[in-house]
Amino acid sequence: MKRRTLLKTLGALSVAPAVLPAAAAAATAPRSAKPVLRLAHITDVHLKGELNAPEKFVRCLEHIHQQSPKVDLVLNGGDTVFDMNKEQLPTIEAEWKLWHSIIEAHCHIPMKHCLGNHDIWWYEEGTKGDPAYGKQYSLKQLKMEAPWYTFNQAGWQFIVLDSVHLDIDNTWYIGKLGDAQYTWLEQQLAQLPATTPVCILSHIPLLTATLMIEDNIVNRWEFTGGDMHTDIAKLTKLFVQHPNVKLCLSGHIHIRDKVVYNNVTYICDGAVSGAWWNGNRRETPPGYGLIDLYADGTFDEQYVPYLER
Numbered sequence: 001m002k003r004r005t006l007l008k009t010l011g012a013l014s015v016a017p018a019v020l021p022a023a024a025a026a027a028t029a030p031r032s033a034k035p036v037l038r039l040a041h042i043t044d045v046h047l048k049g050e051l052n053a054p055e056k057f058v059r060c061l062e063h064i065h066q067q068s069p070k071v072d073l074v075l076n077g078g079d080t081v082f083d084m085n086k087e088q089l090p091t092i093e094a095e096w097k098l099w100h101s102i103i104e105a106h107c108h109i110p111m112k113h114c115l116g117n118h119d120i121w122w123y124e125e126g127t128k129g130d131p132a133y134g135k136q137y138s139l140k141q142l143k144m145e146a147p148w149y150t151f152n153q154a155g156w157q158f159i160v161l162d163s164v165h166l167d168i169d170n171t172w173y174i175g176k177l178g179d180a181q182y183t184w185l186e187q188q189l190a191q192l193p194a195t196t197p198v199c200i201l202s203h204i205p206l207l208t209a210t211l212m213i214e215d216n217i218v219n220r221w222e223f224t225g226g227d228m229h230t231d232i233a234k235l236t237k238l239f240v241q242h243p244n245v246k247l248c249l250s251g252h253i254h255i256r257d258k259v260v261y262n263n264v265t266y267i268c269d270g271a272v273s274g275a276w277w278n279g280n281r282r283e284t285p286p287g288y289g290l291i292d293l294y295a296d297g298t299f300d301e302q303y304v305p306y307l308e309r
Contacts, residue, residue: 040290041267045076048082065107067290077203077250079118080099115162117204120135156199160201163203175230195244198244203250205251211253247264249289255282256270270287287304
């Protein structure tokens with residue numbers, strides 16, 4: 001397959017610029033006594049009927065429900081089922097049936113979703129004429145009206161992005177918004193009051209340092225456009241115009257990291273499935289993000305492994 005690549009040198013990387021004095025003062029200023037909303041960010045569940053995946057996913061949901069204070073909202077960051085890219089329709093239908101049965105029985109917290117690359121039906125022969133081809137099947141399963149949308153809860157504005165699109169050669173996916181979605185994002189941010197804090201959810205990271213965790217690097221890093229948003233430079237310029245963008249959550253890489261750039265925090269949480277239900281993905285165990293949001297736009301966050309060690 002032909003893939004677009006990005007070449008990154010060590011000298012070009014600058015993901016944690018110095019904090020300005022005003023920002024540092026704001027970070028230490030007193031804030032509201034308690035958070036207005038507690039989130040659990042699950043991503044890359046890759047649910048399937050093998051490798052004890054159903055039992056482990058139930059343990060993850062039970063772990064979330066046992067948190068105190070309680071979790072108010074679950075954000076599902078995509079790759080909900082194992083692999084719609086390669087499986088035949090009967091397998092896909094079985095995986096979604098399993099998902100719905102587990103959620104109905106074990107999740108009693110409201111959940112919002114975004115699509116991952118494994119939630120898109122692209123590669124089975126003879127399906128292009130099917131009305132469920134592409135993203136429509138998963139949109140219907142997750143009861144999503146559109147692949148990108150926004151909602152407000154507890155004074156925070158959440159913007160859910162669709163970060164998975166076909167590359168220019170139509171043989172693989174790439175991380176980006178595209179013109180229509182970028183214009184929509186511009187409009188959403190422009191009409192928000194400057195005092196409304198914003199949390200953005202995507203599947204593919206907008207910005208991450210995890211791509212440099214590779215073996216046998218000699219003099220450069222090389223990664224595909226499907227690993228991180230290729231329009232990140234454009235997005236960071238947009239976010240500078242809207243300082244109320246505080247937090248960007250993603251998954252996809254199955255490795256946990258946290259990057260702060262221009263006072264925006266980008267968190268790539270590890271996968272619920274870990275290494276696709278085969279233990280840890282490098283040093284990141286299976287887990288989920290636990291995030292407390294405050295009225296003033298600040299937040300506390302941690303990564304929570306849910307399996308006994």
